[in-house]
Amino acid sequence: GAVVSQHPSRVICKSGTSVKIECRSLDFQATTMFWYRQFPKQSLMLMATSNEGSKATYEQGVEKDKFLINHASLTLSTLTVTSAHPEDSSFYICSARQSAQGPFYGYTFGSGTRLTVV
Amino acid sequence: GNSVTQMEGPVTLSEEAFLTINCTYTATGYPSLFWYVQYPGEGLQLLLKATKADDKGSNKGFEATYRKETTSFHLEKGSVQVSDSAVYFCALSRNSGNTPLVFGKGTRLSVIA
Secondary structure (H helix, E strand, O other): OOOOOOOOEEEEEEOHHHHHHEEEEEOOOOOOEEEEEOOOOOOOOEEEEEOOHHHHHHHHHHHOOOEEEEEEOOOOEEEEEEEOOOOOOOEEEEEEEEOOOOOOOOOEEOOOOEEEOO | OOOEEEEOOOOOEEOOOOOEEEEEEEEOOOOOOEEEEEEOOOOEEEEEOOOOOOEEEEOOEEEEEOOOOOEOOOOOOOOOOHHHHHEEEEEEOOOOOOOEEEEEEOOOEEOOO
């Protein structure tokens, strides 16, 4: 089946530094990837929709300059948390939909990245 | 807009008990419906799905039927195991375009031996 590889799975960084999270679709092309954030014991909150070759679409309340999204190829999307602060500590998950035009195969999720900012 | 409402947990059951987690949705058109499971410290895994009314999704003993008349997609399992302890998310999506999943708040299930 389709696989989305996300890494790192865990990262600890110092306050004020930047962290990049990568998501790769391994056996399919993902023209669109979705980035979610999950607080402890809560649901997934959609942060942004990443479109290959164009600017990401951010949800209301998500800072574009803090959460930089790049989707330079059909198999790779990155989320960079810039100037991280402890309140950015969270679980970040990416997701890709396998096909928008063909038969509906559903969504595949990365395994998530736990970010801790100290 | 589209939304998903699922019963709040936590739900604690004894092993071999019957499980029901209620999920209802609000959507325009005819969405696809999903149940995802998240084990501690991990990402989400698709448990089952249904893409049209009256479809039944099933996997690993779990079942859910797409009920258009009641806008529901309740998750059921006849006999739970300790290994089923996880958080379960009900979700919906539109069937066209690159639109994201809309999730319910999740229901934490704990199964005790």
